[in-house]
Amino acid sequence: MRRSLRRSRRGFSTIIAEVMMVLIVIIMSAIVFIWVTPTFQSNTGQDNSGAAYAEKFSTIWGNFATFAPSIPETVYTCTALSYANIPSGMCPLSNPIVTCTTSITSPTTANILVPVNGVCLITASVGNVFASAGSNVTVAGATINGLIGNYSASVTLRNVQVVTWIGLTNVQTVNISGSSLNTSGITNVCVDLCNSALYEGGRGIFTFVNNTVTGQVESEVSHQATVTGNTISGRLEVESADFGQITNNKIGMLDLDQNGILVVSGNTIYGNFSETPGIGVLYGTNRWCATGNNVFVSGSHNEQLCIGNIEIDIANTGSIPVNLVAVYVSNNPVAGPIAWKLLSGGPAHNSLPITIPVGQSVNVTMQWTPPQTSFAMPWTGLYFVFVSSHINFVDGYLYFGHNPALTITSQSRPENRICPPCY
Template structure:
């Protein structure tokens, strides 16, 4: 009998304890939910509709100079007869040929359709390429002038150009791809009418002029002055300019984190535009914007697609230039943001801007704006426990 009584008493104790736990836990959870307003977070929904970033921007063409003739006399270099021993002879690469130079030579001429690779060698004279398929300089030295006329692909890295210091150092022209990194140049560099022009981490004692490039990236260079004109899309970041900088007529231009000693002429404003639709049942309040994983640092303006006045701070306005962005139910907002290039270089080829919009309920929508094709993929706001930044 005592055993039955003890078991019954134990059951009663368990029931009482369970009731205490239930009474303590439920109010705590209810209070936390009410404070976080999680119900509203799940009622909120928004998505990107369209966007543009330098969409269909084109460069303004310019006349390209003509190549000089091959120097004479010369020695022919082909795939079967590379230059591996020092010579004072001028080098001629025949049409559609391939030449490798690993020892010092005289001047070099690369014919149409031909390719040249110079590694750890010195060109004691000028280097000229005329409608060549490719020119590759790695840890090379050119004592004279470098002329690149309609060369399809140019890669210059860790080299020394125009070491004689006589006049201009380099001219490049034609719709090819040009990349120069970690190179020291004595004199002026002029690059015109390029398709992709990437000039990164160089020291140029003279002026750097980039004109009529479809897409250009001028990052982390030290130059005497900088002249940018008639380009399609151009980004300038992290440069030291020991003189003036000129922003001419560029289709889309973004600049930031530069150190400029001289005057600044013209303007360089790189706007990105994204339309965001409220598809939920409650108003959406966007409280943070990130471009390239950094908080928006440039200008901001937005307006409702419906044409109605929007809540802008404490007032009503057709256009607003501050956060938060409030989107009524079933309305769309048109957002224009100025993109500031992040400090340091970013992967090549650079062809997009990554964006994130974060709401007051920590929902977010992100996406990529691609050069020439507008918004990459429309995306929905997501309920995820993700912290922005860095928003990877």
């Protein structure tokens, strides 16, 4: 009897255990269902028909400012600039002359000669400075009368007061920041137009940041010309640069011509340069140009000649048509014109949505509006996002200097981010 009761209890315990396991499975399934359902719905934009999963599209090609060389321009040496009325005693240097082989730390009215391949640090007020071929000169926290760089390796000015004029010819690296170029009322230095405060020419790197200039600044034939955060009372000319970036400046007049790649953004242009009355911005022939977020106080501005197009090809790889309803570049909605056309032919369109039939591809051409903030050059990548009506998206980077600029293709996937900013 006792053995039979024990067997009954054991059987009953087994039944209870099995029932509990079934209940646990049911409860876990309910929890998973409750958690998955809203997630699924949010990722498909409340599309319960399965269309979001049938929709597939991918990038296949892209182009962005690829291979746009600048147009050559004559570069003048200081000896060839006698016609320009450059201040006397600068080229050649007049006596008294002190040769700097290491540093100048005590004030002197003498002119400073940095010899061929020499290195000199100047931290005290001096007369004119002449940087010879291959030399490296740095001026920091001092006042100088003027400066000539002649085939120098580098010229660096940090927090410097320049009394008259700067002339830089074929200097490999120029970096001028936080400085003041005054010209002392000398308006008859006329390298191009008059009232010149700085002339820089040569296939080097020109960086001009957070300076105050009375007069005009001229940069020609640079490999990279970065001009950011300056106040320039006269004209700023950037001509024949491979890459030109002009951002967040306050300028009397802006003159841009014969550049390869040019980005102009966040500037205030007053249009009050006496040498070019009535003109705020003058765009010439630039191979690839993008502009935006500029303020024009007065004067004409022909920014319609500054067009920065990017192109992207997208293929429909799914089983239903694709409608692309939003486009973002640099994490911002595309503000400029957008045009698209099927690669198989047919009419061109100039508005959203971009409709791609099954098995076909489309070419999309957009104008890029650069952001107000400065960014490194050459650009490492231009980020883009296309979003469909079923809340799928495809993104990628266009890389400058690559042909094609889209080096890695990507496949669409569910959108689970907030756009903008599309991070």
